[in-house]
Amino acid sequence: MAKLLIVGTVAFDAIETPFGKTDKILGGAATYIGLSASQFGVESGIVSVVGGDFPEEYLKMLNSKNIDTSGIEIIENGKTFFWSGKYHNDLNTRDTLTTDLNVLADFNPVVPKNFIDCDFLMLGNLHPSVQMAVIEQIPVRPKLVVLDTMNFWMDNTWDELIKVINKVDVITINDEEARQLSGEYSLVRAAQKIHKMGPNYVVIKKGEHGALLFNGENVFFAPALPLEEVFDPTGAGDTFAGGFIGYMASTHDISFNNMKRAVIFGSNLASFCVEKFGTERMENLSKVEVQNRLQQFKQLTQFEIELS
Amino acid sequence: MAKLLIVGTVAFDAIETPFGKTDKILGGAATYIGLSASQFGVESGIVSVVGGDFPEEYLKMLNSKNIDTSGIEIIENGKTFFWSGKYHNDLNTRDTLTTDLNVLADFNPVVPKNFIDCDFLMLGNLHPSVQMAVIEQIPVRPKLVVLDTMNFWMDNTWDELIKVINKVDVITINDEEARQLSGEYSLVRAAQKIHKMGPNYVVIKKGEHGALLFNGENVFFAPALPLEEVFDPTGAGDTFAGGFIGYMASTHDISFNNMKRAVIFGSNLASFCVEKFGTERMENLSKVEVQNRLQQFKQLTQFEIELS
Numbered sequence: 219m220a221k222l223l224i225v226g227t228v229a230f231d232a233i234e235t236p237f238g239k240t241d242k243i244l245g246g247a248a249t250y251i252g253l254s255a256s257q258f259g260v261e262s263g264i265v266s267v268v269g270g271d272f273p274e275e276y277l278k279m280l281n282s283k284n285i286d287t288s289g290i291e292i293i294e295n296g297k298t299f300f301w302s303g304k305y306h307n308d309l310n311t312r313d314t315l316t317t318d319l320n321v322l323a324d325f326n327p328v329v330p331k332n333f334i335d336c337d338f339l340m341l342g343n344l345h346p347s348v349q350m351a352v353i354e355q356i357p358v359r360p361k362l363v364v365l366d367t368m369n370f371w372m373d374n375t376w377d378e379l380i381k382v383i384n385k386v387d388v389i390t391i392n393d394e395e396a397r398q399l400s401g402e403y404s405l406v407r408a409a410q411k412i413h414k415m416g417p418n419y420v421v422i423k424k425g426e427h428g429a430l431l432f433n434g435e436n437v438f439f440a441p442a443l444p445l446e447e448v449f450d451p452t453g454a455g456d457t458f459a460g461g462f463i464g465y466m467a468s469t470h471d472i473s474f475n476n477m478k479r480a481v482i483f484g485s486n487l488a489s490f491c492v493e494k495f496g497t498e499r500m501e502n503l504s505k506v507e508v509q510n511r512l513q514q515f516k517q518l519t520q521f522e523i524e525l526s
Numbered sequence: 527m528a529k530l531l532i533v534g535t536v537a538f539d540a541i542e543t544p545f546g547k548t549d550k551i552l553g554g555a556a557t558y559i560g561l562s563a564s565q566f567g568v569e570s571g572i573v574s575v576v577g578g579d580f581p582e583e584y585l586k587m588l589n590s591k592n593i594d595t596s597g598i599e600i601i602e603n604g605k606t607f608f609w610s611g612k613y614h615n616d617l618n619t620r621d622t623l624t625t626d627l628n629v630l631a632d633f634n635p636v637v638p639k640n641f642i643d644c645d646f647l648m649l650g651n652l653h654p655s656v657q658m659a660v661i662e663q664i665p666v667r668p669k670l671v672v673l674d675t676m677n678f679w680m681d682n683t684w685d686e687l688i689k690v691i692n693k694v695d696v697i698t699i700n701d702e703e704a705r706q707l708s709g710e711y712s713l714v715r716a717a718q719k720i721h722k723m724g725p726n727y728v729v730i731k732k733g734e735h736g737a738l739l740f741n742g743e744n745v746f747f748a749p750a751l752p753l754e755e756v757f758d759p760t761g762a763g764d765t766f767a768g769g770f771i772g773y774m775a776s777t778h779d780i781s782f783n784n785m786k787r788a789v790i791f792g793s794n795l796a797s798f799c800v801e802k803f804g805t806e807r808m809e810n811l812s813k814v815e816v817q818n819r820l821q822q823f824k825q826l827t828q829f830e831i832e833l834s
């Protein structure tokens with residue numbers, strides 16, 4: 219059984235969308251990644267930090283999904299990272315209302331002993347120095363290292379980010395971030411430049427417009443499922459990444475053809491995430507639902523044409 | 527051999543993009559539709575109007591593609607419709623600099639006798655009353671009627687537009703126009719509402735993000751080919767529509783499965799159109815190039831997953 223290590227935030231979110239508003243609920247990149255990857259039955263563990271205010275029931279819920287939380291440090295006299303945001307009517311743009319780093323400000327990640335030998339490593343969106351610190355604690359290079367990041371780190375920690383990007387196999391970023399990172403408007407050219415920065419595989423997430431997977435001359439496109447309603451986009455990108463690495467870890471096959479399937483599963487799982495507030499949908503998602511939606515993805519994209 | 531009738535503008539365009547700028551060159555919806563459909567070897571004819579200033583060489587070029595131009599009325603003492611625009615750096619938005627309707631202002635379309643019995647009818651973007659006048663001249667309903675339109679007609683001729691939309695099988699519009707026409711933000715819901723206005727098939731063009739084909743509960747997605755460079759997007763939507771109806775006419779099969787192939791061909795041909803200014807690429811496009819690009823579309827979208 220492959221071991222998957224996930225590094226990222228475990229947090230409180232307060233979310234407002236045109237459909238409603240939440241109090242502080244469970245959030246964080248590692249949370250969404252872990253829940254999504256748990257669909258594939260892999261043995262996974264999270265490295266993160268929370269405060270004494272973090273409810274034990276959340277940890278228990280993660281454990282119930284076969285996610286090891288021994289790497290989530292609890293700072294008893296600290297407070298858990300808190301983010302709040304408000305989505306605009308189109309749900310594609312949002313304003314951040316609050317970012318309280320709290321215990322995250324001084325986070326020194328420690329990989330638990332039982333995950334030092336992980337086969338797959340997912341570096342969720344975090345300070346690039348934290349991502350690097352995790353890489354450095356793992357003596358034998360994992361089979362696949364995937365990094366997610368965002369424009370904030372490009373604006374503020376460029377040099378550290380470039381260093382860690384150079385160490386990974388796969389980077390997942392959104393289209394605007396790919397443009398910022400590469401200085402190229404065309405996503406094809408952006409991927410070419412990002413390849414040169416290190417990653418052999420570049421996944422560009424385009425939200426409701428799907429995702430592109432680049433590997434040199436090879437390109438694959440996974441659409442987003444057209445939905446009647448997007449309720450809350452929070453965590454969709456992390457859920458995509460979790461589906462991607464969860465599928466890769468469960469199959470233990472890092473070929474390009476298998477990565478195609480992995481981005482389809484990433485898009486599949488993200489399409490569930492946005493159906494309810496926060497992690498609610500992901501906590502209650504069954505394998506049957508995922509399989510049925512896979513059938514929808516096939517119908518959405520597969521066609522037969524004889525080449526003449 | 528199926529007969530395809532195309533109604534739409536034949537025009538002069540002057541285009542400015544970040545890559546350069548043209549004088550008055552050949553343009554117009556019917557021109558792009560005709561050139562695109564000509565790839566499929568169907569017998570097609572254009573109904574349109576031009577002025578005495580329209581070069582005969584353009585008509586001859588169209589004739590050389592097996593496009594009948596006897597339905598293009600020439601008003602000797604009139605001037606050809608002229609549009610000029612300037613694209614912004616992202617090439618997704620543009621400013622219209624000039625729209626001189628000229629001979630188009632009093633256009634009374636006349637379907638030539640040899641196309642009264644057309645099997646396929648493409649109503650290119652034009653005043654909805656002109657589109658309706660063409661439908662009314664055809665005594666036996668064609669096998670498939672496709673309509674393209676734009677926000678301008680929604681703003682200015684709503685009632686006439688709704689009437690003609692009710693008469694067609696397929697509507698092709700872009701995402702913003704689908705939202706405007708339906709009052710729904712979700713494209714799934716927009717398509718549902720537009721179905722109720724008449725068309726059994728709704729094609730929503732999303733430019734660089736591909737196109738969606740809706741037929742009741744069935745949805746299919748054709749991606750746009752990721753390109754290193756988009757040189758000039760003018761005519762891409764018309765080229766898409768021309769590829770769609772050209773393929774449908776050449777196969778004479780109006781099933782949903784065949785429409786999937788038709789939107790793939792639409793996207794395929796549009797990906798060529800944007801590679802050069804104006805109609806240049808479409809005038810010099812070979813069947814081999816189209817077939818090779820079809821292979822790229824397969825690689826871009828096809829995947830194998832066993833459903834459990």
